[in-house]
């Protein structure tokens with residue numbers, strides 16, 4: 001099963017009979033990029049073409065595509081599509097400037113998840129290095145950028161599989177060493193993280209991502225799951241037998257503090273109170289060793305309408321003020337289970353040493 005965020009490629013059976021179905025949040029082949037418009041789920045599965053960096057920026061900002069890794073992938077692949085069409089240049093300097101500007105622009109779409117910022121930095125460096133080679137050509141730089149984004153897509157898929165395997169083994173050993181049922185409570189949409197047969201999907205206000213996306217995935221994957229509202233989490237822990245809490249991450253910083261969908265912090269507090277292990281599952285590309293503590297993370301604030309309206313219908317009293325941060329920061333000491341990455345499961349205090357050879 002694929003953990004992480006909304007999976008890029010999704011194997012599942014569901015009500016679509018015995019054969020293996022594949023649901024993809026991102027469809028890419030060289031020169032062509034499409035995204036599943038997640039604003040329309042679960043009612044409609046509609047793919048939209050993304051033909052330019054600007055369109056990717058708009059889709060990310062509007063949350064047609066969302067989740068830290070998917071944001072970076074769509075951003076970088078949209079640049080690949082433009083380059084494949086011949087954008088940028090003529091000349092090496094103009095091409096490099098085009099790539100740098102496009103990446104800097106993409107980073108501004110949403111600030112909290114680190115993945116797009118990291119990819120922008122690494123991809124711009126890769127392009128510059130290629131341009132410095134003896135006999136470098138515009139074509140070679142173009143190819144380097146396109147290939148880099150394509151490799152990211154492949155790596156993300158592999159990382160998700162590793163996180164799922166490592167997380168599943170760890171969870172089973174810790175919560176059900178003799179076998180038996182494991183109940184996992186999750187938040188927002190982090191994809192179909194492995195459970196041993198039973199899961200609990202938690203609704204996520206203000207944007208209903210638990211009900212719209214995670215519930216959709218779990219039904220599709222035929223993982224037994226129960227939808228609850230955010231306000232029911234502590235009661236579920238007290239009365240419904242929660243074995244572990246597993247959430248995703250938009251940015252995990254050097255000391256293990258973690259930004260994830262708003263509401264994660266209160267879940268961690270409730271889990272601590274009930275002695276339930278609390279896990280963060282995230283690829284190393286979501287980790288940011290450049291920031292020391294969670295206080296340095298910029299938290300995105302979204303339009304108030306996401307809270308006052310549901311499906312375009314106003315439910316809040318007219319005139320009320322709204323605060324709508326998209327994320328909150330869970331302090332590392334509340335991440336009692338560990339941080340599950342593709343490289344292993346680490347205690348927050350081990351993260352820096354474990355990842356410093358791989359990422360910055």
Ligand code: MRU
Nearest residue numbers: 004005066067068248249260261
């Ligand atoms: O606002 P979103 O939907 O982009 O937020 C998604 C989350 O917070 C996820 O938990 C996180 O990005 C991890 S996805 C692997």
